Amino acid sequence: MKRKLRTLRRIIRTGFVNFLRNFSLAVAAMAVMVVTLSIVLFSVITNATFKNTISQITNKIDVSVFLKDSVNQPQTNQLLTEIKALPDVKSIQYLNKSQVLAQYEQQNAGNQELVTAIGETANPLPATILIRPKNLNNIGNIKSFLIQPTIANMQSAPPSYSGKQEVAINRITHATNVLREVGVVAIVVFVVICALIIFNTIQMAIFNRRDEIQIMRLLGASTHYIRGPFIIESSIYGVVSAALSVLIINLVFVTTSSTLQASALGLLDINYANQYFDNHFWRLLAMQLIIGIVLGAVSSTIATHRYLKFKTK
Amino acid sequence: MILLDRVTKKYARAENQVALDRISIHVDPKEFVIVIGQSGAGKTTLLKLLTREEKPTSGKIIVGGIDYDKLKDKDIPMLRRKIGVVFQDFKLLPNKTVFENVAYALEIAGASNKEIKNTVPRVLDIVNLKGKEKSMPRQLSGGERQRVAIARAIVRQPRILVADEPTGNLDPKYAWDIIKILEKINRYGTTVLLTTHNQEIVNKLKRRVITIRDGKIVSDKANAGYNIGHEKKTKNT
Numbered sequence: 167m168k169r170k171l172r173t174l175r176r177i178i179r180t181g182f183v184n185f186l187r188n189f190s191l192a193v194a195a196m197a198v199m200v201v202t203l204s205i206v207l208f209s210v211i212t213n214a215t216f217k218n219t220i221s222q223i224t225n226k227i228d229v230s231v232f233l234k235d236s237v238n239q240p241q242t243n244q245l246l247t248e249i250k251a252l253p254d255v256k257s258i259q260y261l262n263k264s265q266v267l268a269q270y271e272q273q274n275a276g277n278q279e280l281v282t283a284i285g286e287t288a289n290p291l292p293a294t295i296l297i298r299p300k301n302l303n304n305i306g307n308i309k310s311f312l313i314q315p316t317i318a319n320m321q322s323a324p325p326s327y328s329g330k331q332e333v334a335i336n337r338i339t340h341a342t343n344v345l346r347e348v349g350v351v352a353i354v355v356f357v358v359i360c361a362l363i364i365f366n367t368i369q370m371a372i373f374n375r376r377d378e379i380q381i382m383r384l385l386g387a388s389t390h391y392i393r394g395p396f397i398i399e400s401s402i403y404g405v406v407s408a409a410l411s412v413l414i415i416n417l418v419f420v421t422t423s424s425t426l427q428a429s430a431l432g433l434l435d436i437n438y439a440n441q442y443f444d445n446h447f448w449r450l451l452a453m454q455l456i457i458g459i460v461l462g463a464v465s466s467t468i469a470t471h472r473y474l475k476f477k478t479k
Numbered sequence: 480m481i482l483l484d485r486v487t488k489k490y491a492r493a494e495n496q497v498a499l500d501r502i503s504i505h506v507d508p509k510e511f512v513i514v515i516g517q518s519g520a521g522k523t524t525l526l527k528l529l530t531r532e533e534k535p536t537s538g539k540i541i542v543g544g545i546d547y548d549k550l551k552d553k554d555i556p557m558l559r560r561k562i563g564v565v566f567q568d569f570k571l572l573p574n575k576t577v578f579e580n581v582a583y584a585l586e587i588a589g590a591s592n593k594e595i596k597n598t599v600p601r602v603l604d605i606v607n608l609k610g611k612e613k614s615m616p617r618q619l620s621g622g623e624r625q626r627v628a629i630a631r632a633i634v635r636q637p638r639i640l641v642a643d644e645p646t647g648n649l650d651p652k653y654a655w656d657i658i659k660i661l662e663k664i665n666r667y668g669t670t671v672l673l674t675t676h677n678q679e680i681v682n683k684l685k686r687r688v689i690t691i692r693d694g695k696i697v698s699d700k701a702n703a704g705y706n707i708g709h710e711k712k713t714k715n716t
Contacts (some may be wrong), residue, residue: 168587176586187574381570384530385631386559387587476552477534 170394171393181398183412191371192403198367199407199462200209200414202360203454207415210450211354213349215439229299229308230326233293235263235388237320242293245320254307259296266291292322368400368465372473379473393470400466404458419443480670481506483530486538490695498524500694501538506672508638511665513681515705516691522674523567525691526643529672530564531555543638552697560588563632563669565642569579569624571616571631578612581630588635599633599677606630608658622653629657635665640664642673643683646680654680681705 185192230250233242242260249258261269267289274280284290299305311317312325372379384391419440444451481504488499499521504514516522527533529542531550540547543561550558571580580603582595590598603609606626616624625645632640642661646654658680665671675681681688681704688703689696700707 173589184574218638319527378572381572382583382587383556384532384559384564384566384570385587386556386561386585387583388556391587476555477532 174394177391178395178398180395184395185399185402188371188375189373191397191471194366195371195405196403196410199364199403199458201408202356202363202416203407203411203458206353206360207411207450208418208455209349209353209437210453211415211439211443213353214442215287215435215445216345216349218438218442219435220345223342227472229305230295230296230311231295231312232322232325233295233320234322235292236295241320242402244315245293249295249308249311251269252290252311254300254305256300258298261294261296263289263293266294289297342445357457360457364461365465365468366405368462369469371400372466372469376473379470383474385449393467394479396466396470397463399457400462402462404460404462405455408451408454412447412454416443425449480508480510480543481672482539482541482543483525483528484508484539486532486535486540487511488521488528489536497694499528499535499691502696503583504689504696506670508670510664511662511671511684511686512670513684513686514691515676515681515688517611519656520678520691521694522691523643524672526564526641526672529639529641530562531558543650552683553565556587560584560635561637563635563637563640565625565628565632565640566646567630567647567677569648569693570617570618571624571627575616576612577608577614577616577619580627581634584634599630602630602634607635607656620653621649622656623696625649625653625657626660629660633669637669639670639672640673642671644674644676646675646677648705651679656674658684678705682684 207343233245237245246258246260249255267284270284270291271281297308299308313320318324379392419436420443483504485500485503487497489497492692502521502525512524514522524533527541528535533549533592535547542558543559545561572583575583578599583600585595585598600609600612603612606629607631608623608626611619612624616627619627625648629642629645632642640661644658645657645661649657654677661671661673662684684704685704687699687701688700688705690706
């Protein structure tokens with residue numbers, strides 16, 4: 167046990183010493199890692215921002231149920247409970263007649279005539295239930311619930327699907343789904359490319375030092391004693407590169423946010439990206455560190471393998 | 480201590496050419512044996528077989544009681560730790576200091592820090608490298624590098640030391656220093672197997688000399704001198 171700990175200590179120390187002594191090689195390898203890890207981080211944040219934009223759009227889409235004035239409070243409560251219990255409902259909001267009026271007045275604040283006109287009669291606007299479905303593609307159950315005769319009887323008008331813009335909604339939902347999938351695929355592709363580039367870089371770095379490995383082998387060093395320091399060294403590459411990539415992306419989003427916001431043409435909500443970066447800072451840093459360390463360690467393990475083989479013929 | 484029984488080695492890249500052809504050698508403990516032969520005669524192949532850098536095509540090798548036929552890959556590092564090897568091209572680790580290069584041989588054998596601190600300076604003293612502990616190999620002369628390589632080979636006090644033309648790349652004035660160190664080690668009880676080209680060294684040492692030509696042993700004599708040129712001539716005529 168004592169000997170194993172001593173060996174582990176030596177492996178770690180040698181890894182650090184090698185990192186410093188092969189600094190120029192380390193800089194070259196890390197430069198590549200920083201660029202690839204930055205691209206991954208950028209794509210993760212961009213994807214999150216797109217998702218946010220999409221959910222902002224989809225949150226504005228809902229089903230409105232207009233209640234007859236004759237429907238009393240217990241009936242309303244009963245209905246609310248029933249709707250809430252539907253599996254496809256994400257959330258509901260109930261607006262009574264005066265709330266609807268207030269909203270109407272607020273929405274038409276610029277058109278004084280309309281506001282005055284509506285104030286001259288008793289409130290004609292119906293109490294309204296706003297239903298936000300979980301999935302815009304799947305409102306069939308909500309629909310069939312609402313058109314049941316007993317429920318339909320309580321309504322002053324047929325339910326409105328966001329102003330009967332079903333076709334538009336369908337198109338938007340389709341587009342957002344495609345975007346979501348594209349985002350995930352893009353991240354996966356970037357991670358794969360990143361892995362390949364990092365693997366190649368570390369393989370080149372180790373290729374440069376294959377003689378060293380062979381000498382160690384001839385002296386009788388065990389596989390883990392030779393490989394260990396290389397894994398430590400490559401993991402240090404990963405840690406430093408991950409930290410630098412987070413720093414770079416931070417600079418990109420924070421210091422140049424106003425320029426980016428202008429050039430992104432509103433496609434990318436840079437303020438949200440900033441906020442996302444701030445809120446998830448530790449998680450993103452941890453993600454980068456894990457990618458960096460795992461890729462570094464796995465690459466060096468594979469890259470040293472071929473120089474560690476014994477002759478079998 | 481070292482036993483080779485009808486060992487043949489053919490390299491895969493030159494199937495019809497035999498690097499070593501059914502050679503048999505027996506070396507006793509504490510013996511000092513010199514292997515001579517021209518370039519390509521098979522000297523280096525012989526040493527590579529002993530360190531299990533190469534595997535024989537046929538024949539039996541037993542070194543220090545270890546039968547190479549029964550040796551598994553995972554046991555090879557252990558075998559190499561038992562044999563001290565000095566290479567013609569030094570094979571020092573370029574990113575380690577003189578001290579670290581020598582200490583490495585002890586580290587891989589699991590020696591404690593205290594042991595390393597005590598042993599390495601003593602061995603560097605034997606090879607006259609006191610004061611060079613912190614130098615990097617690139618800062619040393621050829622002779623100094625070879626002495627580091629010898630220090631590394633003997634620091635574990637191996638029972639067998641194999642030296643492949645250790646004076647091949649050196650000035651004559653350094654060459655003799657190296658040989659004297661090998662003799663000293665041999666006096667302490669280590670079996671030494673030395674390959675060389677250097678006629679003067681062979682003649683001066685007056686030890687057992689094995690001559691290899693075209694992969695075959697052509698002579699094996701005690702207290703012999705360098706007679707490779709002569710034998711080649713007689714065979715050709």
